[in-house]
Each structure stands twice: as structure tokens, then as C-alpha cells.
Amino acid sequence: MTIRAAVLRATALPRPYTDSLPLTVETVQLTPPQAHEVRVRIVAAGLCHSDLSVVDGNRPRPLPMVLGHEAAGEVIEVGTGVGDLVVGDHVVFAFVPQCGHCAPCRSARPALCEPGAAANGAGELLGGGRRLRDRHGAPLHHHLGVSGFAEEVVVSRQSVVRVDRSLPFEIGALFGCAVMTGVGAIVNTARLRLGESVLVTGLGGIGFAAVLGALAAGAGQVVVADVNDDKLRQALALGAHAAVNSSADGAVEQVRDLTQGGADVGLECAGVVAALDFTWRATRRGGRTVTVGLPHPSQTLAISPVQLVAEERTLQGSYLGSCVPSRDIPAYITLYQSGRLPVDRLLTHRLSLDDINDGFDRLARGEAIRQVILL
Incomplete structure (x- = not known):
């Protein structure tokens, strides 16, 4: 055919x-x-x-x-x-x-x-x-x-x-993809706990879905970061609590001030190493930094092992939102149909x-x- x-x-x-x-x-x-x-x-x-x-x-x-x-x-x-x-x-x-x-x-x-x-x-x-x-x-x-x-x-x-x-x-x-990856990264990979703060860096379809997922999962505070001010305004309209232009001077400090020391969960969705570095630095001691971005395979990220150990930090990748599709897609659809997503x-x-x-x-x-x- x-x-x-x-x-x-x-x-x-x-x-x-x-x-x-x-x-x-x-x-x-x-x-x-x-x-x-x-x-x-x-x-x-x-x-x-x-x-x-x-x-x-x-x-x-x-x-x-x-x-x-x-x-x-x-x-x-x-x-x-x-x-x-x-x-x-x-x-x-x-x-x-x-x-x-x-x-x-x-x-x-x-x-x-x-x-x-x-x-x-x-x-x-x-x-x-x-x-x-x-x-x-x-x-x-x-x-x-x-x-x-x-x-x-x-x-x-x-x-x-x-x-x-x-x-x-x-x-x-x-x-x-957008919903399964963004929501799944929040609830499956990062395992968001009720009341925790979330930073979402990179507001494409996956980043916006992650914002909605974090709100549906009970995040106490959702901060968004991007270089595009229009997207930051859109995220606020969707329910994000605060927005930071990640290209501005002192942007990491802004996030850390907003979240009283850094986000509990930092999620990078831009697929750019600089965005992952930003998200890592804006995550608190003991926090979890998760990335769903896919930069070119030749690109690398430099982090301090001392910081990783002494601050008990976690850096983790998330693919497919760590989902079981036959379980999670129907569950997310039910949340959508109920008005919660x-x-x-x-x-x-x-x-x-x-x-x-x-x-x-x-x-x-x-x-x-x-x-x-x-x-």
C-alpha cells in the first residue's frame, strides 16, 4: 500500500x-x-x-x-x-x-x-x-x-x-512524549514529595508538562526558568509560582532565594549543557537534579565530586519519564479528564x-x- x-x-x-x-x-x-x-x-x-x-x-x-x-x-x-x-x-x-x-x-x-x-x-x-x-x-x-x-x-x-x-x-x-516525559520525570524519576519545591528549566512542551505535573502532584512551589520571557509569562499563567530568566545576572541566586536555599527538585528540559549546569547549581543540598534533555553526545558536564558527596546530591537522567506506558499513560489521561492535568x-x-x-x-x-x- x-x-x-x-x-x-x-x-x-x-x-x-x-x-x-x-x-x-x-x-x-x-x-x-x-x-x-x-x-x-x-x-x-x-x-x-x-x-x-x-x-x-x-x-x-x-x-x-x-x-x-x-x-x-x-x-x-x-x-x-x-x-x-x-x-x-x-x-x-x-x-x-x-x-x-x-x-x-x-x-x-x-x-x-x-x-x-x-x-x-x-x-x-x-x-x-x-x-x-x-x-x-x-x-x-x-x-x-x-x-x-x-x-x-x-x-x-x-x-x-x-x-x-x-x-x-x-x-x-x-x-x-510531552506529558509522559515531563510528568513522569517529576513523579517517577524525581519522586516528588508533597510540599517540595520544584525548578523546571527549559519551557518547551516537556517543560510545560512538567510544570502541570508538579502542580498536580502537590508541589509546594514551582519555579520556572528560561531565556524566553514570553514562555515565562505563559508558565505563570499555567500556575507556576515564580519565573526567572536564566540568562540574567544572578539568576541562580534568584532561584535559591525564592526556594530558601535551592529547589528540592531541579528538572532540566532544555537539552543544553548550560541549562543543566544552571539547574544543578540552583538545587539545594540533599536535592535531586533530573535531566530529560538530549544535547549532542559529544557535550559533557563538569561537576564537583566533593559537592556531590558532601551535600548528598543526586544527579539523574530520565528517559520516557521513567514510565511504564501501559500504566502511566491511562493514569495521566484520567488526570486530564478530571481537570487536574x-x-x-x-x-x-x-x-x-x-x-x-x-x-x-x-x-x-x-x-x-x-x-x-x-x-
Whole structure:
């Protein structure tokens, strides 16, 4: 069968992307699902900074590739061995498929699934191989087992979570990355305790979701930091208690003053080493600094081991929000439906697939929280 999809063939092209066109919408071939796979009609797909990091070359991936990893859609075909999904089910994608039997999966840490990570790194599906080809028959890589910037996809059964059919697709897509990563980093990785103070540095879709997650989880104080004053104002409108421009002189001291010595939890969402350093320095003695950012693999962070030990500090990474997607995505959706996690307020732009390069320009300029392609 043939579908339309956004294909990335070259990275690190100059901006604006509306001129250099790193993504081209092409007619591609999609093969039917194999055993333990499903075919899904994509209805909505979000533009995430992790996608931008692939486009701009900061997150190396095998090319050519059909990009996109945050999406929601409807099951239209199931492969053999899939007994718990039926045609018509609505699903949200998880960008790390979980095999269920490796050591991390057995210890309830599917974000670290070893076969899933290997498949994602190779641009293949969990069951091996690729199901996409261009119009000349050349194979195309999958992005994180999803490739959501396409009219239809074939994915592993372990890459989707069934969700409530009443949930709008454009909202459901946000739960596949922005919400799962941001909220999960707060409640699963940092294990926020009632009344603790939180600093969120970097206000993209994940950072804003983390703000909402911290408020829903009972943070006593939420401070936000960014270099964009418009985003700081937006975070205050969402309920953050204080905002600091991290590029200002004395910004770390501002955070430490606001939180009486530093935040209990510092969460870095910018994907920039300087932002992680800022967050580390603004976290209190005995506090937890968590990062979800993905700067270029060559970049490093310097910290003092003496400070780490003598102040009993914690520095920890968080991938997929340390979530168990089948458990956490429905739970976060329930919070949204009850009004306690208003993630619909993060959706700022709706696009067509043909507008994808314009969307990434807007994302790179910091002019959007979450943009969703409607297919």
C-alpha cells in the first residue's frame, strides 16, 4: 500500500527549513504488519524538540528516515499473535517498545528495554527489519519505532497503548512524549514529595508538562526558568509560582532565594549543557537534579565530586519519564479528564503534513509550546 509521509534525508541543513527543506513529503510504500505488529491510521502527531534534534544533527539517527515519535491514531489492521487489540481501537504511541523479558523490563523499567533500544538505534521495529520503502523501493528507517509523520504506520504491538475513545486524538498525541516525559520525570524519576519545591528549566512542551505535573502532584512551589520571557509569562499563567530568566545576572541566586536555599527538585528540559549546569547549581543540598534533555553526545558536564558527596546530591537522567506506558499513560489521561492535568493548554498550533518544515522553524525559534500535525 502507498501512503504520504515526511522523510528526512539530510540533517544539519541551514535554517529556515522552509528554504532548505530537510523534510520532504513523499509517497512511500508500507508493508502489512507481521506477527505481533499492528497497522495504525495516524490522526495527530506532535512536533517535539527531540525530532528537531534529529533534524538539526544533535541527535544522530540512521537516514533516510520517516520522522515523528509523538502520535495518536486508530488501529486498522492487526497481525497474527495480537489478541488484545482490535480494529477501531484508539492508541497512543510509546517511543520505546518494551520486549517484556530483558532485565530492565523485568524490573519494571521498560524505558531502558535493551532490545527496544537496539531496534530504535538501528531504525528498525522491535521484531526486526523495516516496513517502509520509498517510491524507488529503497528501505526507509523508522523513528523510535513510530515514524508518526505519516498517514499510516506499522509498528510493534509493544509500541502502542490503548486509550479511551472519547479522548481527542490531538490531545492524545501529547501523552506519547510531552506529558509522559515531563510528568513522569517529576513523579517517577524525581519522586516528588508533597510540599517540595520544584525548578523546571527549559519551557518547551516537556517543560510545560512538567510544570502541570508538579502542580498536580502537590508541589509546594514551582519555579520556572528560561531565556524566553514570553514562555515565562505563559508558565505563570499555567500556575507556576515564580519565573526567572536564566540568562540574567544572578539568576541562580534568584532561584535559591525564592526556594530558601535551592529547589528540592531541579528538572532540566532544555537539552543544553548550560541549562543543566544552571539547574544543578540552583538545587539545594540533599536535592535531586533530573535531566530529560538530549544535547549532542559529544557535550559533557563538569561537576564537583566533593559537592556531590558532601551535600548528598543526586544527579539523574530520565528517559520516557521513567514510565511504564501501559500504566502511566491511562493514569495521566484520567488526570486530564478530571481537570487536574490541563494538557490541552499546551496545544498552540495545528498544522497539515505539508507545513512540517514551517512547524520546525517555529519550534526552533521558540514560538510554540506544542504543535500537532492533523492527518
